[in-house]
Amino acid sequence: MPYRGKTTLLIVAHGTSVADGDPAGVLARQLRPHWNGPVTHAYMRSDPGLRSVLGKMMQAGQTARLVVVPLFFSAGYLVNDELPAILNEAGLRHAMVLPPVTGLHGFIPMVADCLATTLAARNWQAGETTLFLVPHGLKSLKEPSDEQIWQAQRIANVVPELSVKIANVEGQPSLADWRSMADRPHSMFLPLLAGGGVHARTDVPEMMALTEADEAVVLSPIGIWPELPPLILDQAQKRTRHAVVLANFTTADKFVSQSVPAG
Template sequence: MERADTAGAAVLVAHGSPSDPVTQEAAVQALARAVAAELPGVWAVRAATLAADGALERVFDGLASGACVFPLFMSDGWFVGTALPRRLQALGRGGARILTPLGMLPAFHDLCAELVLAAIAAEGWRPDDTAVILAAHGSRRGEVPARRTREAAEAIASRAGVRSVQPGFVEQAPFLADTLRAAPPQALCLPFFAADAGHVTHDLPAAVAASGFRGPVLPAAGTAPGVVRIVARALCEIPRSDGS
């Protein structure tokens, strides 16, 4: 049950992995605990994945009606814009405030630029000589995820001062393997994913192997330690019902 003196309540929601729901469910719950520890005061921060059977239904038990939802997604595409609101409505939580997804936050773009620059420095390269391939999901359902990825690519390029940031997608053109194949010799790959799940552990290595790409491939951006601070900050910035 939620404590009466909590400063706020939030549910972190991720896609999860239908083929490995337990691992991804544990990962988002660990993130929720880390975010709660970062927040001032006492917060009720919980987490669930859409893929784990019954997880979203259980996570709201005992939470106040004002609990908000933080999407651990890279865009406001079909899952955030349609599937998640439908699921919440079915739970009687249709009025829950859904915050801006992780991948669309300027602070997350800052973090991505930091990850890129750290990798470039480790290679002894210059940013303005380095290309970045932004490995992303894309979507067969619509253009929103690709558009958000291109917006993120522009933001990261501006912040990092690199030669270019070019998206490559798992589900649509330009496909990731083709983008990696066309990369210049001095290039690295940043996976623009929220979790270290199937697209990162299977689709990305397959695309790297098929393309012959030999540059550094970084961990998924959404798994970086700095994400805890970004989520906590986003929750702290939610206007409270008392106007404070």
């Protein structure tokens, strides 16, 4: 039965080879009780695949009004090129696509609050702490990307006492070299990852190789933060309300134009 008058929320993530790694599905289940409409999820590189999910949604009449949430932490090829191409291919050019997580309004305040809480819990001073942002990165990176530098600067702007560094899982600068980059007595690691995959579970801990002598704390991957679902929900609701108001305004404007004789 078609869903009339409701907006569908679709969470799209990269995908993982880990059997029980399902970050998009977990997020969808967290959002479902709070969303007035269907909520589902898909992956770009694993199952359920995005094309298959879109096909089923179209058959169910769930795509007339669609908000897509990219569970990504950079605006790379998958978000900027492949995702829009697949939506266009499915005839869903009208879909409302939110920015990746790091581009959401409120993302930096959310991170800043977590950093402040962590520092206070450890009785650390920001001026004595190096914050390592840990993105997935790319094997081809020889230095931080412009987007990574921008993210680091945004955090440094709100917590200026911190020393903020980039430490990629893949590419340079590498997380494996974090000790040579640390310039403060304490270190914090913030994985810009969805969570649940091989990188978060295995690669990051192995690359850091922390010892008892290290004054370090590893934060949970942002994709599993409890503060993230409310942030996404707020952005999706605002986008939907804006679209509805705009549609009503456009319809009313056309009605007036057709009703009032020219001249």
